[in-house]
Amino acid sequence: MRIGLGFSASRSAYLCAFMAICAANGLAGRMLQALEAEGWVVAGSRTFDISAIVWLGIVCGIALAFTDRGGSEPMRGDVVVLGIAAPFVLAPSSALAWVTLTAIALWTLATSSGRLARGAAILLVVTMPMCWTRLLFNLAAPYILSADALMVATILGTVSSGNLVASSNGQTYLQIYPACSSLGNVSLALLGWVIAINVVRPRARRNNMLWGALACCSVVAINILRLAAIGLLPEHFELLHGAVGNSVTSWLTLAAIGAVCWAGVRARPSDPVAQDLPRQTDTGAAIR
Numbered sequence: 001m002r003i004g005l006g007f008s009a010s011r012s013a014y015l016c017a018f019m020a021i022c023a024a025n026g027l028a029g030r031m032l033q034a035l036e037a038e039g040w041v042v043a044g045s046r047t048f049d050i051s052a053i054v055w056l057g058i059v060c061g062i063a064l065a066f067t068d069r070g071g072s073e074p075m076r077g078d079v080v081v082l083g084i085a086a087p088f089v090l091a092p093s094s095a096l097a098w099v100t101l102t103a104i105a106l107w108t109l110a111t112s113s114g115r116l117a118r119g120a121a122i123l124l125v126v127t128m129p130m131c132w133t134r135l136l137f138n139l140a141a142p143y144i145l146s147a148d149a150l151m152v153a154t155i156l157g158t159v160s161s162g163n164l165v166a167s168s169n170g171q172t173y174l175q176i177y178p179a180c181s182s183l184g185n186v187s188l189a190l191l192g193w194v195i196a197i198n199v200v201r202p203r204a205r206r207n208n209m210l211w212g213a214l215a216c217c218s219v220v221a222i223n224i225l226r227l228a229a230i231g232l233l234p235e236h237f238e239l240l241h242g243a244v245g246n247s248v249t250s251w252l253t254l255a256a257i258g259a260v261c262w263a264g265v266r267a268r269p270s271d272p273v274a275q276d277l278p279r280q281t282d283t284g285a286a287i288r
Contacts, residue, residue, distance in 0.1 A: 012068035022101035029094030057126040065119030098131035118198040125194045129187040155228040185219035196261035211264030218256040
């Protein structure tokens with residue numbers, strides 16, 4: 001198919017371009033908010049309040065899709081999907097950009113193979129911490145926060161009610177807000193594992209879901225233990241819940257995700273949990 005002034009492009013180029021623009025538009029809103037609140041230096045040092053795993057996922061996803069060797073022309077379905085998406089791609093709305101990216105990535109993943117499918121899989125999961133986790137909170141926040149509170153209370157040996165947890169001294173209560181929930185970290189752990197299996201180990205294995213679940217459980221454990229520490233030592237709330245506690249928790253979470261992904265991609269085929277499926281060509285692991 002030819003576009004513009006006689007310029008021709010492959011199917012992967014069209015799909016990659018649309019997904020890249022959606023991601024850039026989605027990031028722009030968060031970046032502008034961080035710049036307005038903190039300025040270039042502070043916002044840049046904090047990666048614009050966007051997780052480094054998200055940045056890595058966007059770079060890896062676009063790079064995989066862009067270097068796809070398929071080279072086929074766009075299908076009729078591509079024209080329909082991209083035509084419908086076109087008005088929303090540049091809309092001044094980060095949420096709409098992530099929703100549009102979700103739709104294009106799902107279509108690409110369902111109709112493609114190789115690097116294009118693997119890149120689309122990563123970009124699809126990028127939308128989880130950037131969009132869908134927030135929506136899930138809006139729909140089920142009481143249940144999610146209650147689950148966090150119950151786990152913290154179990155560790156402390158106290159009681160919980162909704163998102164409230166009795167501290168160890170029996171005199172104060174810890175209230176868990178959405179920003180302190182484990183769900184956000186779970187979406188980042190899942191993204192980290194999807195990046196790992198599609199960039200480092202692009203072959204389907206039976207243990208992919210097991211390692212992904214382990215990554216999610218590790219970040220939940222870190223968050224719950226931090227909340228339990230606050231409940232155990234309420235007099236040190238400012239230290240554990242402030243900038244120091246946030247930084248330590250963020251680095252531990254990043255380290256846990258990295259360690260599990262590293263161990264998972266290095267698991268030998270001879271290991272009981274790492275038996276390969278029949279060897280494939282570059283069809284990719286995607287999310288499977």
